[in-house]
Amino acid sequence: MANVSTNDRSVWAGADGRILLALSAGWLAVRLGREAIPPLIPTLIDDLQISPTTAGFGLTVMWLVYALSQYPGGRLSDALSRKTVLTGSLAILVIGFLALSVVSTYAGLLVGFVLVGLGAGLYFVPSRALLTDVFGERRGHVFGIQSASGSIGAGAAAGVTLAAISIGVWQLSFLPVIGVLAVVLFALIRWSDGEWVIGRVSLELGGTGRRVLAVSRARSLLLAYVCVSFAWQGFLGFLPTFLRAEKSFNPTLAGAAFASVFVIAIIVGPLAGRLGDAISRVFVGVIAIAVAIVGLVVLITSGTAATAVIGVVVVATGLRAYPPVMQAYLIGLFPNDSMAGDLGAMKTIWTGIGSFAPTYVGVVATRWSYGLAFAGFVGCLAVAFLILGVIHLSAESQTAA
Secondary structure: OHHHHHHHHHHHOHHHHHHHHHHHHHHHHHHHHHOOHHHHHHHHHHHOOOOHHHHHHHHHHHHHHHHHOHHHHHHHHHHOOHHHHHHHHHHHHHHHHHHHHOOOOHHHHHHHHHHHHHHHHHHHHHHHHHHHHHHHHHHHHHHHHHHHHHHHHHHHHHHHHHHHHHOOOHHHHHHHHHHHHHHHHHHHHHHOOOOOOOOOOOOOHHHHHHHHHOOHHHHHHHHHHHHHHHHHHHHHHHHHHHHHHHOOOOHHHHHHHHHHHHHHHHHHHHHHHHHHHHOOHHHHHHHHHHHHHHHHHHHHHOOOHHHHHHHHHHHHHHHHHHHHHHHHHHHOOOOHHHHHHHHHHHHHHHHHHHOOHHHHHHHHHHHOOHHHHHHHHHHHHHHHHHHHHHHHHHHHHHHHO
């Protein structure tokens, strides 16, 4: 236990610790705002007079822009500087959430979604790359801390949203987000030693694509992550609505169950990251997917509210253990001078495809049921489990040889 305490103090110490604090607080704010949206879906459907399919399309737009911004964000941070891209992304996020805080039409909602997706996409990969620059082989640990910070924000989102809805002004959900993002923006300007670099940058899509796809293990892991991302984005985007429609939860209970996803993630993220650093990141990923599959089956087949909540908690445990370990593994496959762009290219693909999950849920739910839509995610995760299992067994056999 003494070693754990020493390690914890070391990552928070000095200038490095301030960077970790700023980047974690920024991700907390992004998740606070972005995860305030799913609990608002039933309210948005009523207030804006839209269908579940239209609401799902709006979420898809946000996630798709977020996905398409990943590679440019990573590439720009490699070619210019981490500081330049991160501060720019924070400014875009402030504008995006300001737009959502005054929206009264579906068109305005889409504009806000586009800006939030763009800002979040430009923020995430450069923040991971800067943490890797600073912490090196301990990146799994600090990735877990950053992920847990995001989960704190996401967990608070349901409470903030319910408070805003209770006073009849759901747009107020985004005001705390704007304040935190503004503070983080000024903190990064003050604390980061990076230079301001402005210039023309070639995205080098062809070279990056060839480099990423030349690594056979990266190709397999990309397919696995596509499956996980699709399941996660669909699950997260419609969980409160699923619980209300399929399990007869009231809004408060559905919001509490939604918040529990992120409470679990606060604990699981850092633990999974450290465990992956210590043993095998791929093995931890295999276990995480297996846990998520079990949780989904329990959730879909549950006959009581208590069983449904257990299912939600188990799904959250698996799906939130996965990102810190697998992203730490993936970023280690690429050269240091292109790691942000390479990870960004992969994240663009898996998040881009995953962005269609909310639309998939909306279409299936409109025609059949939310339960059937969620059952499709079990199949997605089963594919990912098989891919990671083969990679792990292959690595074990090579080690034994």
